[in-house]
Amino acid sequence: MARSGALIILGVLAMALAAGGAEGARAFFVFGDSLVDNGNNNYLATTARADTPPYGIDYPTRRPTGRFSNGYNIPDFISQELGSESTLPYLSPQLTGQRLLVGANFASAGIGILNDTGIQFANIIRIYRQLDYFEEYQRRVTALIGAARTKQLVNGALVLITLGGNDFVNNYYLVPFSARSRQFALPDYVKYVIAEYKKILRRLYGIGARRVLVTGTGPLGCVPAELAQRSRNGECSAELQRAASLFNPQLVQMLNVLNREVGSQVFIGVNTQRMQNDFISNPRAFGFVTSKVACCGQGPYNGIGLCTTASNLCPNRDVYAFWDPFHPSERANKMIVQQIMSGSRRYMHPMNLSTILALDSST
Ligand SMILES: *[C@@H]1O[C@H](CO)[C@@H](O)[C@H](O)[C@H]1NC(C)=O
Protein backbone atom coordinates (compact mmCIF):
# COMPACT_ATOMS: atom_id res chain seq x y z
CA MET A 1 0.00 0.00 0.00
CA ALA A 2 2.66 2.47 1.10
CA ARG A 3 4.84 1.21 -1.69
CA SER A 4 2.24 1.71 -4.42
CA GLY A 5 1.44 5.16 -2.94
CA ALA A 6 5.07 6.13 -3.27
CA LEU A 7 5.11 4.79 -6.80
CA ILE A 8 2.05 6.85 -7.71
CA ILE A 9 3.67 9.96 -6.28
CA LEU A 10 6.84 9.22 -8.23
CA GLY A 11 4.76 8.72 -11.37
CA VAL A 12 2.99 12.04 -10.90
CA LEU A 13 6.33 13.75 -10.28
CA ALA A 14 7.81 12.24 -13.41
CA MET A 15 4.85 13.42 -15.45
CA ALA A 16 5.03 16.91 -13.95
CA LEU A 17 8.73 17.00 -14.80
CA ALA A 18 8.08 15.78 -18.32
CA ALA A 19 5.36 18.38 -18.84
CA GLY A 20 7.13 21.32 -17.22
CA GLY A 21 10.67 20.07 -17.46
CA ALA A 22 13.47 22.39 -16.49
CA GLU A 23 11.36 25.25 -17.84
CA GLY A 24 9.11 25.25 -14.78
CA ALA A 25 5.53 26.49 -15.12
CA ARG A 26 3.40 25.73 -18.17
CA ALA A 27 3.77 28.05 -21.15
CA PHE A 28 1.22 30.79 -21.78
CA PHE A 29 0.16 32.21 -25.15
CA VAL A 30 -1.99 35.27 -25.70
CA PHE A 31 -3.92 36.30 -28.82
CA GLY A 32 -6.28 39.19 -29.41
CA ASP A 33 -6.75 42.94 -29.15
CA SER A 34 -5.86 45.89 -26.91
CA LEU A 35 -7.39 44.30 -23.82
CA VAL A 36 -4.49 41.83 -23.87
CA ASP A 37 -1.77 43.44 -26.06
CA ASN A 38 1.33 43.99 -23.93
CA GLY A 39 3.41 45.92 -26.40
CA ASN A 40 3.42 44.46 -29.91
CA ASN A 41 2.03 47.67 -31.38
CA ASN A 42 5.07 49.58 -30.05
CA TYR A 43 6.96 47.99 -32.93
CA LEU A 44 4.44 48.94 -35.61
CA ALA A 45 3.50 52.08 -37.54
CA THR A 46 -0.01 52.38 -36.12
CA THR A 47 -2.07 54.91 -34.19
CA ALA A 48 -3.37 52.14 -31.87
CA ARG A 49 -0.68 52.40 -29.20
CA ALA A 50 -0.14 52.90 -25.48
CA ASP A 51 3.55 53.70 -25.32
CA THR A 52 3.42 57.23 -23.95
CA PRO A 53 2.63 58.53 -20.43
CA PRO A 54 0.46 58.33 -18.46
CA TYR A 55 0.02 54.71 -19.65
CA GLY A 56 2.04 52.52 -17.27
CA ILE A 57 1.99 55.08 -14.44
CA ASP A 58 1.42 52.29 -11.89
CA TYR A 59 3.53 49.64 -13.65
CA PRO A 60 6.58 48.61 -11.55
CA THR A 61 8.85 50.73 -13.78
CA ARG A 62 6.29 53.62 -13.76
CA ARG A 63 6.77 53.77 -17.51
CA PRO A 64 4.53 52.99 -20.46
CA THR A 65 4.95 49.49 -21.88
CA GLY A 66 2.31 49.31 -24.60
CA ARG A 67 -0.27 47.84 -22.22
CA PHE A 68 -3.61 49.67 -22.34
CA SER A 69 -3.64 49.98 -18.57
CA ASN A 70 -2.21 52.12 -15.79
CA GLY A 71 -0.27 49.02 -14.71
CA TYR A 72 -0.74 45.31 -15.29
CA ASN A 73 -3.34 43.86 -17.65
CA ILE A 74 -5.29 40.59 -17.63
CA PRO A 75 -2.48 38.41 -19.09
CA ASP A 76 -0.02 39.71 -16.46
CA PHE A 77 -2.29 38.60 -13.63
CA ILE A 78 -2.83 35.21 -15.29
CA SER A 79 0.96 34.78 -15.59
CA GLN A 80 1.22 35.50 -11.87
CA GLU A 81 -1.35 32.78 -11.16
CA LEU A 82 0.73 30.36 -13.26
CA GLY A 83 3.81 31.34 -11.27
CA SER A 84 5.51 32.76 -14.36
CA GLU A 85 6.97 36.05 -15.42
CA SER A 86 4.82 38.00 -17.88
CA THR A 87 5.05 36.84 -21.48
CA LEU A 88 6.96 39.15 -23.81
CA PRO A 89 5.36 40.66 -26.91
CA TYR A 90 6.16 38.42 -29.88
CA LEU A 91 7.78 41.34 -31.71
CA SER A 92 10.11 42.14 -28.81
CA PRO A 93 13.78 41.62 -29.73
CA GLN A 94 14.26 40.27 -26.19
CA LEU A 95 12.11 37.25 -26.94
CA THR A 96 14.90 34.77 -27.66
CA GLY A 97 16.51 31.64 -26.19
CA GLN A 98 15.09 30.27 -22.94
CA ARG A 99 12.63 33.15 -22.69
CA LEU A 100 10.71 31.64 -25.60
CA LEU A 101 9.81 28.74 -23.31
CA VAL A 102 7.71 30.99 -21.04
CA GLY A 103 5.34 31.60 -23.96
CA ALA A 104 4.57 34.70 -26.01
CA ASN A 105 2.00 37.41 -26.47
CA PHE A 106 0.83 37.86 -30.08
CA ALA A 107 -1.98 40.35 -29.39
CA SER A 108 -2.29 43.64 -31.24
CA ALA A 109 -4.50 46.57 -30.30
CA GLY A 110 -7.22 47.43 -32.79
CA ILE A 111 -7.80 44.03 -34.37
CA GLY A 112 -10.97 42.00 -34.50
CA ILE A 113 -12.35 38.70 -35.67
CA LEU A 114 -12.93 40.15 -39.15
CA ASN A 115 -10.07 41.21 -41.39
CA ASP A 116 -11.74 44.56 -42.09
CA THR A 117 -12.00 45.50 -38.40
CA GLY A 118 -9.58 48.23 -37.34
CA ILE A 119 -8.42 49.13 -40.87
CA GLN A 120 -8.26 52.76 -39.69
CA PHE A 121 -5.28 51.78 -37.49
CA ALA A 122 -3.20 50.80 -40.54
CA ASN A 123 -0.46 48.34 -39.54
CA ILE A 124 -1.77 46.03 -36.86
CA ILE A 125 -1.36 42.28 -36.53
CA ARG A 126 -4.64 40.77 -37.66
CA ILE A 127 -5.67 37.50 -36.05
CA TYR A 128 -4.63 35.24 -38.97
CA ARG A 129 -1.20 36.85 -38.86
CA GLN A 130 -1.04 36.25 -35.10
CA LEU A 131 -1.69 32.57 -35.81
CA ASP A 132 1.01 32.54 -38.50
CA TYR A 133 3.39 34.01 -35.94
CA PHE A 134 2.43 31.22 -33.51
CA GLU A 135 3.53 28.70 -36.13
CA GLU A 136 6.75 30.63 -36.68
CA TYR A 137 7.26 30.63 -32.89
CA GLN A 138 6.90 26.84 -32.86
CA ARG A 139 9.56 26.51 -35.55
CA ARG A 140 11.91 28.69 -33.50
CA VAL A 141 11.31 26.64 -30.35
CA THR A 142 11.77 23.41 -32.31
CA ALA A 143 15.25 24.60 -33.28
CA LEU A 144 15.91 25.13 -29.57
CA ILE A 145 14.49 22.02 -27.86
CA GLY A 146 13.40 19.68 -30.68
CA ALA A 147 10.03 18.79 -32.15
CA ALA A 148 8.78 16.41 -29.46
CA ARG A 149 9.36 18.79 -26.54
CA THR A 150 7.96 21.69 -28.53
CA LYS A 151 4.76 19.78 -29.15
CA GLN A 152 4.57 18.97 -25.44
CA LEU A 153 5.12 22.62 -24.53
CA VAL A 154 2.43 23.84 -26.92
CA ASN A 155 -0.14 21.15 -26.09
CA GLY A 156 0.48 21.66 -22.37
CA ALA A 157 0.19 25.44 -22.54
CA LEU A 158 -2.57 27.73 -21.40
CA VAL A 159 -3.94 30.03 -24.12
CA LEU A 160 -5.97 33.21 -23.80
CA ILE A 161 -7.82 34.78 -26.72
CA THR A 162 -9.74 38.08 -26.50
CA LEU A 163 -11.57 39.21 -29.63
CA GLY A 164 -14.88 40.65 -30.70
CA GLY A 165 -15.30 44.07 -29.09
CA ASN A 166 -13.60 45.83 -31.98
CA ASP A 167 -15.86 44.12 -34.52
CA PHE A 168 -18.58 46.30 -33.03
CA VAL A 169 -16.94 49.53 -31.84
CA ASN A 170 -14.28 49.73 -34.53
CA ASN A 171 -16.31 48.32 -37.40
CA TYR A 172 -20.11 47.95 -37.35
CA TYR A 173 -20.69 50.99 -35.09
CA LEU A 174 -17.58 52.98 -36.00
CA VAL A 175 -19.51 55.42 -38.15
CA PRO A 176 -23.22 55.74 -38.88
CA PHE A 177 -24.13 53.70 -41.99
CA SER A 178 -20.85 51.74 -41.89
CA ALA A 179 -20.35 49.24 -44.73
CA ARG A 180 -21.03 46.30 -42.40
CA SER A 181 -24.18 47.88 -40.94
CA ARG A 182 -25.52 48.43 -44.46
CA GLN A 183 -24.66 44.85 -45.34
CA PHE A 184 -26.10 43.14 -42.21
CA ALA A 185 -28.83 43.68 -39.65
CA LEU A 186 -27.26 43.31 -36.20
CA PRO A 187 -28.46 39.73 -35.51
CA ASP A 188 -27.12 38.56 -38.88
CA TYR A 189 -23.83 40.37 -38.34
CA VAL A 190 -23.41 38.64 -34.97
CA LYS A 191 -24.04 35.24 -36.61
CA TYR A 192 -21.45 36.03 -39.28
CA VAL A 193 -18.84 37.19 -36.76
CA ILE A 194 -19.40 34.07 -34.61
CA ALA A 195 -19.03 31.82 -37.69
CA GLU A 196 -15.73 33.53 -38.54
CA TYR A 197 -14.56 33.21 -34.92
CA LYS A 198 -15.24 29.48 -35.07
CA LYS A 199 -12.82 29.15 -38.00
CA ILE A 200 -10.16 31.01 -36.04
CA LEU A 201 -10.57 28.76 -32.99
CA ARG A 202 -10.47 25.62 -35.17
CA ARG A 203 -7.18 26.78 -36.62
CA LEU A 204 -5.84 27.53 -33.13
CA TYR A 205 -6.70 23.95 -32.15
CA GLY A 206 -5.15 22.71 -35.38
CA ILE A 207 -1.83 24.31 -34.50
CA GLY A 208 -1.71 22.76 -31.04
CA ALA A 209 -3.75 24.76 -28.50
CA ARG A 210 -5.46 22.43 -25.99
CA ARG A 211 -6.58 24.75 -23.15
CA VAL A 212 -8.01 28.02 -24.39
CA LEU A 213 -9.69 30.73 -22.32
CA VAL A 214 -12.04 32.57 -24.68
CA THR A 215 -13.36 35.86 -23.32
CA GLY A 216 -16.66 37.33 -24.42
CA THR A 217 -17.05 41.05 -24.95
CA GLY A 218 -17.54 43.36 -21.99
CA PRO A 219 -20.68 45.47 -21.64
CA LEU A 220 -19.82 47.46 -24.77
CA GLY A 221 -22.48 50.12 -24.29
CA CYS A 222 -21.33 51.07 -20.78
CA VAL A 223 -17.71 52.05 -21.40
CA PRO A 224 -16.92 55.76 -20.87
CA ALA A 225 -16.32 56.28 -24.61
CA GLU A 226 -19.85 55.14 -25.46
CA LEU A 227 -21.41 57.04 -22.55
CA ALA A 228 -19.71 60.20 -23.90
CA GLN A 229 -20.89 59.64 -27.46
CA ARG A 230 -24.29 58.03 -27.08
CA SER A 231 -25.72 58.57 -23.62
CA ARG A 232 -27.89 61.48 -22.44
CA ASN A 233 -28.21 60.68 -18.75
CA GLY A 234 -25.38 58.24 -18.12
CA GLU A 235 -27.40 55.18 -19.10
CA CYS A 236 -25.55 52.55 -21.18
CA SER A 237 -26.01 52.66 -24.95
CA ALA A 238 -28.88 50.28 -25.67
CA GLU A 239 -27.67 49.43 -29.16
CA LEU A 240 -24.17 48.39 -28.09
CA GLN A 241 -25.56 46.52 -25.10
CA ARG A 242 -27.80 44.66 -27.50
CA ALA A 243 -24.76 43.72 -29.57
CA ALA A 244 -22.95 42.33 -26.51
CA SER A 245 -26.00 40.43 -25.32
CA LEU A 246 -26.44 38.81 -28.74
CA PHE A 247 -22.74 37.99 -29.15
CA ASN A 248 -21.89 36.51 -25.75
CA PRO A 249 -24.48 33.71 -25.49
CA GLN A 250 -23.82 32.66 -29.10
CA LEU A 251 -20.12 32.53 -28.33
CA VAL A 252 -20.76 30.07 -25.50
CA GLN A 253 -22.95 27.93 -27.77
CA MET A 254 -20.25 27.93 -30.42
CA LEU A 255 -17.62 26.85 -27.85
CA ASN A 256 -19.90 23.98 -26.81
CA VAL A 257 -20.11 22.86 -30.44
CA LEU A 258 -16.33 23.01 -30.86
CA ASN A 259 -15.73 21.10 -27.62
CA ARG A 260 -18.08 18.36 -28.80
CA GLU A 261 -16.31 18.33 -32.16
CA VAL A 262 -12.87 17.83 -30.60
CA GLY A 263 -14.24 15.57 -27.84
CA SER A 264 -12.75 17.48 -24.94
CA GLN A 265 -13.17 20.69 -22.91
CA VAL A 266 -10.56 22.65 -24.84
CA PHE A 267 -12.41 25.96 -25.04
CA ILE A 268 -13.44 27.68 -21.81
CA GLY A 269 -15.86 30.61 -22.01
CA VAL A 270 -15.06 33.63 -19.81
CA ASN A 271 -18.12 35.80 -19.18
CA THR A 272 -16.41 39.20 -19.02
CA GLN A 273 -19.75 40.89 -19.65
CA ARG A 274 -21.11 39.58 -16.35
CA MET A 275 -17.84 40.24 -14.50
CA GLN A 276 -17.76 43.88 -15.61
CA ASN A 277 -21.51 44.32 -15.16
CA ASP A 278 -21.00 43.55 -11.49
CA PHE A 279 -18.71 46.62 -11.13
CA ILE A 280 -20.99 48.72 -13.29
CA SER A 281 -24.17 48.01 -11.41
CA ASN A 282 -22.58 48.38 -7.97
CA PRO A 283 -19.15 50.05 -8.16
CA ARG A 284 -18.99 50.78 -4.44
CA ALA A 285 -19.30 47.12 -3.52
CA PHE A 286 -15.97 46.64 -5.34
CA GLY A 287 -14.24 49.68 -3.89
CA PHE A 288 -14.69 51.89 -6.97
CA VAL A 289 -16.03 55.45 -6.66
CA THR A 290 -17.22 55.32 -10.29
CA SER A 291 -17.61 52.93 -13.16
CA LYS A 292 -18.76 55.62 -15.60
CA VAL A 293 -15.92 58.13 -15.59
CA ALA A 294 -12.54 57.04 -16.95
CA CYS A 295 -9.48 57.93 -14.88
CA CYS A 296 -7.64 59.33 -17.91
CA GLY A 297 -9.36 61.25 -20.71
CA GLN A 298 -11.34 64.37 -21.44
CA GLY A 299 -14.88 65.52 -22.11
CA PRO A 300 -17.99 63.92 -20.62
CA TYR A 301 -17.07 60.85 -18.53
CA ASN A 302 -13.45 61.49 -19.65
CA GLY A 303 -14.66 59.43 -22.59
CA ILE A 304 -13.63 61.52 -25.59
CA GLY A 305 -10.43 60.95 -27.56
CA LEU A 306 -7.28 59.31 -26.25
CA CYS A 307 -5.56 59.24 -22.88
CA THR A 308 -2.47 61.48 -23.22
CA THR A 309 -0.25 63.72 -21.08
CA ALA A 310 -2.76 66.53 -21.75
CA SER A 311 -5.75 64.53 -20.38
CA ASN A 312 -7.43 64.72 -16.99
CA LEU A 313 -5.78 62.12 -14.78
CA CYS A 314 -7.27 60.86 -11.52
CA PRO A 315 -4.97 60.77 -8.48
CA ASN A 316 -5.97 57.26 -7.31
CA ARG A 317 -6.34 54.79 -10.16
CA ASP A 318 -7.50 52.03 -7.82
CA VAL A 319 -10.91 53.63 -7.27
CA TYR A 320 -11.77 53.78 -10.98
CA ALA A 321 -13.16 50.77 -12.85
CA PHE A 322 -12.02 52.27 -16.18
CA TRP A 323 -8.52 53.53 -16.77
CA ASP A 324 -9.16 55.11 -20.18
CA PRO A 325 -12.30 55.47 -22.33
CA PHE A 326 -12.28 51.76 -23.29
CA HIS A 327 -10.01 49.78 -20.96
CA PRO A 328 -10.36 48.58 -17.36
CA SER A 329 -7.97 49.84 -14.69
CA GLU A 330 -5.25 47.58 -13.29
CA ARG A 331 -7.37 46.91 -10.23
CA ALA A 332 -10.40 45.97 -12.34
CA ASN A 333 -8.15 43.65 -14.39
CA LYS A 334 -7.01 41.99 -11.19
CA MET A 335 -10.60 41.42 -10.08
CA ILE A 336 -11.48 39.96 -13.49
CA VAL A 337 -8.61 37.47 -13.17
CA GLN A 338 -9.77 36.53 -9.65
CA GLN A 339 -13.13 35.59 -11.20
CA ILE A 340 -11.35 33.69 -13.99
CA MET A 341 -9.51 31.74 -11.29
CA SER A 342 -12.33 30.97 -8.93
CA GLY A 343 -15.62 32.21 -10.40
CA SER A 344 -18.70 30.02 -10.44
CA ARG A 345 -20.30 28.65 -13.61
CA ARG A 346 -22.13 31.95 -14.03
CA TYR A 347 -18.74 33.44 -14.92
CA MET A 348 -16.69 30.52 -16.21
CA HIS A 349 -18.08 27.94 -18.60
CA PRO A 350 -17.72 25.01 -18.04
CA MET A 351 -15.16 25.55 -15.24
CA ASN A 352 -12.80 28.03 -13.68
CA LEU A 353 -9.05 28.26 -14.10
CA SER A 354 -8.19 26.87 -10.68
CA THR A 355 -10.18 23.75 -11.57
CA ILE A 356 -8.37 23.55 -14.93
CA LEU A 357 -4.94 23.90 -13.33
CA ALA A 358 -5.78 21.21 -10.78
CA LEU A 359 -7.13 18.87 -13.49
CA ASP A 360 -4.20 19.36 -15.83
CA SER A 361 -1.58 18.84 -13.12
CA SER A 362 -3.13 15.48 -12.19
CA THR A 363 -3.42 13.98 -15.69
C1 LIG B 1 -9.06 36.90 -43.59
O1 LIG B 1 -7.70 36.80 -43.96
C2 LIG B 1 -7.16 35.48 -43.92
C3 LIG B 1 -5.68 35.54 -44.19
O2 LIG B 1 -5.32 36.55 -45.00
C4 LIG B 1 -7.92 34.59 -44.90
O3 LIG B 1 -7.42 33.29 -44.85
C5 LIG B 1 -9.38 34.60 -44.51
O4 LIG B 1 -10.13 33.83 -45.42
C6 LIG B 1 -9.93 36.03 -44.47
N1 LIG B 1 -11.29 35.99 -43.99
C7 LIG B 1 -12.33 36.46 -44.70
C8 LIG B 1 -13.69 36.33 -44.10
O5 LIG B 1 -12.20 37.01 -45.78
Ligand SMILES: *[C@@H]1O[C@H](CO)[C@@H](O)[C@H](O)[C@H]1NC(C)=O
Ligand atom coordinates in the same frame (compact mmCIF):
# COMPACT_ATOMS: atom_id res chain seq x y z
C1 LIG C 1 -13.95 27.43 -8.88
O1 LIG C 1 -12.83 27.50 -8.08
C2 LIG C 1 -13.00 27.29 -6.68
C3 LIG C 1 -11.65 27.26 -6.03
O2 LIG C 1 -11.07 28.51 -5.99
C4 LIG C 1 -13.79 26.06 -6.39
O3 LIG C 1 -14.01 25.94 -5.01
C5 LIG C 1 -15.09 26.11 -7.10
O4 LIG C 1 -15.84 24.95 -6.87
C6 LIG C 1 -14.89 26.32 -8.58
N1 LIG C 1 -16.17 26.48 -9.21
C7 LIG C 1 -16.52 25.83 -10.30
C8 LIG C 1 -17.88 26.06 -10.82
O5 LIG C 1 -15.78 25.07 -10.88
